Amino acid sequence: MKIAVGIIGIFLGLLVLMQSCAVTAGSGLLQDKATGGAGAVGMLVGLLFFIAGAFSFALPLVGTIMFGLAAAFAFLASTQGSFSDLTIWGFIALILAMMSFFTWRSAKRKKLNAPV
Template sequence: MKIAVGIIGILLGMISMLQSCAVATGGSIAANHDLAGAGSVGVLVGLLFFVGGAFAFGLPLVSAIIFVVGSLFAFIAASSFTDMKIWAFADLILAAMAYFAWRSARRGRAGSAAETKTK
């Protein structure tokens, strides 16, 4: 599950950064400061997707925290840039997946430690 979270997080990070760059540029050209600002926050959310996906391979709990922070930023920017709601929910889904991957890995380590002690 860690590998899936990592790959999906990195891919969604690249896609959301590309979309947010286009929105920020369009907002700047149209002199819409709210949209340009929301696009800039979207670039940050995309970067957090990317970083969260990278951490998912080794530290899934850190990845879950990063995804939650990205989701909070996305919900803040969703008032001007409505697609950010989609990215926010995707962040929350990946955060839940990363948390469950961390929890199952922790249980696996605890189970193997208990087996070693009984031998």
């Protein structure tokens, strides 16, 4: 499951990053500063998704923390402007954080139960 979380995190990170860039550019054309700010935070969320996905391969606990941060930023930014897709990305980040946490916990249990 570690590999699946990593690949999904990296792919969705790039997707969120591209969508947030488009929202930021569109809000610049429409002179909408609130949506532009939400788009900028969306780019941070996309970067956190990408980093969390990369860390999920070797350090699932770090990936869990990064996905949690991405979810927090996404929920905070979704309240401003008209970039409500960040709410969906926040829920997806929470799901990936839980998956990464359970991956870390199962690896830790395997390590503790390993014969010496």
